[in-house]
Amino acid sequence: MADILTRRRALHLFGGAASALAIGPLSGCDALSDTRKAATLALDRRPLTIPPLEQGKQISGQRVFDLVLKRGTTSFFEGVQTPTIGINQSYLGPTLQMHRGDRVRMLVKNELGEHATLHWHGFELPASADGGPHQTIAPGASWSAAFEVRQRASLYWCHSHALRRSGPQVYAGLAAPIYVRDEEEDALGLPSEYGVDDIPLVVQDRTFASDGSLVYSSNMQNGMMGMIGDVLLVNGTHEPVFEARSNKLRLRLLNGSNARFYEFAFRNGQTFDLIASDGGLLKRPFRASRVRLAPGERAQIVIDLVDDRPIDLVADSVSNMGMMGGGRMMGMGGIMRGQRGDALRADQFAVLSIVPAEDRRKGEPLPSELTSFAAPDPALAVATRRFVLGMGMGMMSGFTINGRSMNMARIDERVPIGQWEIWEVENASMMAHPFHIHNAQFRILDRGGRAPPPLETGFKDTVVVNPGETVRLLLRFEQNTDPELPYMYHCHILEHEDAGMMGQFVVTT
Ligand SMILES: [Cu+2]
Known part of the structure; x- marks a missing residue:
């Protein structure tokens, strides 16, 4: 197999942009000049690619x-x-x-x-x-x-x-x-100017060979854990910098990785407002300091720039061997040294440095209410279906839902149109799996019997199910019947999906 570069070697060999920006404590009259120096250093790095x-x-x-x-x-x-x-x-x-x-x-x-x-x-x-x-x-x-x-x-x-x-x-x-x-x-006046104060961030980890090619290896480890890379790309840019021309930024985070779970936070501990999940706005902004996303999941956050200092969005890699414990996957990446010698932890990635431009617009305060929708009512449901996610020992045969691997010729579920149902998704394996359902925005009734956290109170199409846990979803399919052509439900760790952790359902009249 090709020589695989570590993240640190990639930086060194490719002469890539410097590592995470280090902001030391500011004091006295040096403060402003230090801030500007830091900003100038940061701006030497690659600008964030904004997709056209x-x-x-x-x-x-x-x-x-x-x-x-x-x-x-x-x-x-x-x-x-x-x-x-x-x-x-x-x-x-x-x-x-x-x-x-x-x-x-x-x-x-x-x-x-x-x-x-x-x-x-x-x-x-x-x-x-x-x-x-x-x-x-x-x-x-x-x-x-x-x-x-x-x-x-x-x-x-x-x-x-x-x-x-x-x-x-x-x-x-x-x-x-x-x-x-x-x-x-x-009508809400949220930051909505594309590429200026409304920014998509497609977060993906990749591994590069020494000739610069992407390494996609289907070895045993990647088959089980999913393909994990050690270089983080955001919209295809490594450790990008974004010059902010507004004090209020809306960041639309998409975990577009094949398998890695992240917990995003600002390095200075700054809080932000969570405003939307996969399928749209939450009822109101929720103040948070961290947000976790599994592959396929999205979150929108709004961050305020309070002064001229750059702020760094970072991502901790979260072990998917049980997200409940919050255990982190160690040793999955190199250690990067900041310019003043402070380091991101081994399991932490630089996502985006935000550098406030000198001239910035102020930005409107967020409304206290964003939208309204009813609480999900389990009493609406007239049917319950159960989906058990399994991982056996045989790699290509072991990825199952209800004991079966994906078969294009087999319809697993027939769901009547317009019928409210509870889908109980149980994880009988040792790894967390993001369960995705096509043709639906569902609601989460409970997770392990407990009420869902803020980011899971709105509309979702992908939901993490932790080992040993059952998550109950409320959904119905409102239109689009087809007696033969199915939709999919599957794990969004793409290697698990490819290995068979996927099933098919049709929506019937
Ligand atoms: Cu999976």
Whole structure:
């Protein structure tokens, strides 16, 4: 196998940007100049890539997106070219923006030279438009998917969902953020200027070989734990810096990693407001200092810049061998030295340095209420289904839901349209799994019998189920019946999904 670079060696060899910015204690009249010095140092680093905003073209009452899945090379480090894949560009894709109520049409051309799909994660749509394993696009072929945007304003995303190939394809870059906006949210005056005070952050860990290529290895460890990298990329930029022209920033975090779980926080301990989960706004802002996301999950936070000092968003790697204990995966990355000698911990990544511009707009205070929705009522449910996540010892046969591995020819569940149901997801394995359901935004009734934390009080499409735990979800499918063509439910650790921890359901009349 290729020589694998550690994060520290990658920095050294590729002459990449300096490591996390160190801000020492400020004192007396040196304070301002030190602050400015620190800001100047930070600005030497690579600027955050903001994915281009793509709003499609209006054609015959539809918002039409032209998307090409293609190969290319990307320079993640100075002077090094890495073979990658992307959507309309070499790595990842543009941010696709649409509005609730839009009729959209996705025209997807596959120029990858291998079979691929493009799944619209978080969307309620016809099964034929879902972009799952049944909507394979052959090499050189095109696929068209039309649907109405039904769910709330939020950050969604699209990514490969090819059977047994979603892991390597997403790892190479086949994913992109999607913004859905709506009038309710527009009226709130939240930071909404794309790339200025409303920023998507697609967080992904990767491993690079010494020739600069991405290493995707299906060895035993990666098969079990999922593909874990030791270099963190944000929108495809390593340890980026962002110059803030507003005192109030809305960061839309997407854990787009194959397998790694993160806990995000600001290095100075600063608190922020949690305003949205996977499927849209929470009822009100929740003050928090940390936010955890498993692969597939999203969160939106609003942070205030209180002075001229740069602030650093960092991510602790969280062990998925039981998130409840809060145990951290140690030794998964190198130690990076800051410029004044202080270090991020071995299990901590620099995500983003935010450097306040000298001239900044003030930003409006957040409303005390963001939206309203009823509490999830388990009494609505007329049926309960149970899903048990299992990991046996045989790697390729051991990843199961209800004891069965994914089979394209088998429909596992038939769900009547419009019927409220409780889905009980139990984790009978030793690892936490993010459980994702297609064609739904569900509510979490309880987690291990306890009320869910703030980030889980709103609409979700992906939920972590810890070892030994049962999470109860309330959901119904409101439209889009198809007696034959199924949707998926699966673990969003992509290597687990590819190895069979996935099932199929149809929505019936
Ligand atoms: Cu899993």
